[in-house]
Amino acid sequence: MKRTLYLAVLLLLPLSATAQQLPNMSFDSWTRSSGAWYPYASDAPQSDRVWDSANRALRLLGINGTVPEYSHLAVPGEGKAACKITSRNVIWAFIAGNIYTGRFGGIVDFKGALLYYGVPFNGRPKSLSGYLHYIPGKVTFAKEPYLEMKGEPDVGGVEVVLTDWSEPRFVNTVNGKFGDKDSDPTIIGRGVLQLRYNTGGYIHFTVPIEYRDSRTPSYIVLFGASSMLGEYFTGSSDSVLYLDELQFNY
Numbered sequence: 001m002k003r004t005l006y007l008a009v010l011l012l013l014p015l016s017a018t019a020q021q022l023p024n025m026s027f028d029s030w031t032r033s034s035g036a037w038y039p040y041a042s043d044a045p046q047s048d049r050v051w052d053s054a055n056r057a058l059r060l061l062g063i064n065g066t067v068p069e070y071s072h073l074a075v076p077g078e079g080k081a082a083c084k085i086t087s088r089n090v091i092w093a094f095i096a097g098n099i100y101t102g103r104f105g106g107i108v109d110f111k112g113a114l115l116y117y118g119v120p121f122n123g124r125p126k127s128l129s130g131y132l133h134y135i136p137g138k139v140t141f142a143k144e145p146y147l148e149m150k151g152e153p154d155v156g157g158v159e160v161v162l163t164d165w166s167e168p169r170f171v172n173t174v175n176g177k178f179g180d181k182d183s184d185p186t187i188i189g190r191g192v193l194q195l196r197y198n199t200g201g202y203i204h205f206t207v208p209i210e211y212r213d214s215r216t217p218s219y220i221v222l223f224g225a226s227s228m229l230g231e232y233f234t235g236s237s238d239s240v241l242y243l244d245e246l247q248f249n250y
Helices: 002-012 055-061
Strands: 031-033 036-038 067-071 082-086 096-106 114-118 127-135 155-162 168-171 187-195 201-208 219-225 240-250
Touching: 036 055, 036 067, 055 096, 082 096, 082 219, 127 155, 127 187, 155 201, 155 240, 187 201, 219 240
Parallel strands: none
Antiparallel strands: 031 036, 067 082, 082 240, 096 114, 096 219, 114 168, 127 201, 127 240, 155 187, 155 219
């Protein structure tokens, strides 16, 4: 009897921080505001609005690079949606389709963007899994140090970075200083999946997260892109990435 009560209490306890997930990793909830799509419900509290993209800028041109997908789904059902990410060639620059945890800060002189990467997170997942469908185009836009990529298949995929930051990481894409993730001492764990081929439909994927030490993370950047070199304005406007039903595994 005592053992039964003990197990019942455990089942009623909230999930610990070590099993933490992010809001709307299924990409079922979306809202549209001032012409831009956002991957959270219109009534979601601020703490659940963890995702952003370049849509705040693209909406000024009447387009969105990251939108809900209701027909091409990995897991169909009532109320289900996926995330469709498309790279774009706009008037002033090539803009990679993306979605990330953090906040879009604005356009800089029509040459780049201000980004704030990361949201609070203190779990230590072993891996990220989910479904994706990638359709790469041939790279037609390239800048240093990736000029040799022209004519090659674009690179899309997902990345997870767990850090010890005390606030979001600010990036100005104009100056091209994104840091070296291999040597950055603030990075605790990282997992990357890159694709250069058409998956021919949804595939299930798992990205192992490799930890560099035993520290507890304080921030996470979860990033998906149809052109992963978009920060360097390199990619193809024909590239499309679908993401659906993501989750962390512990």
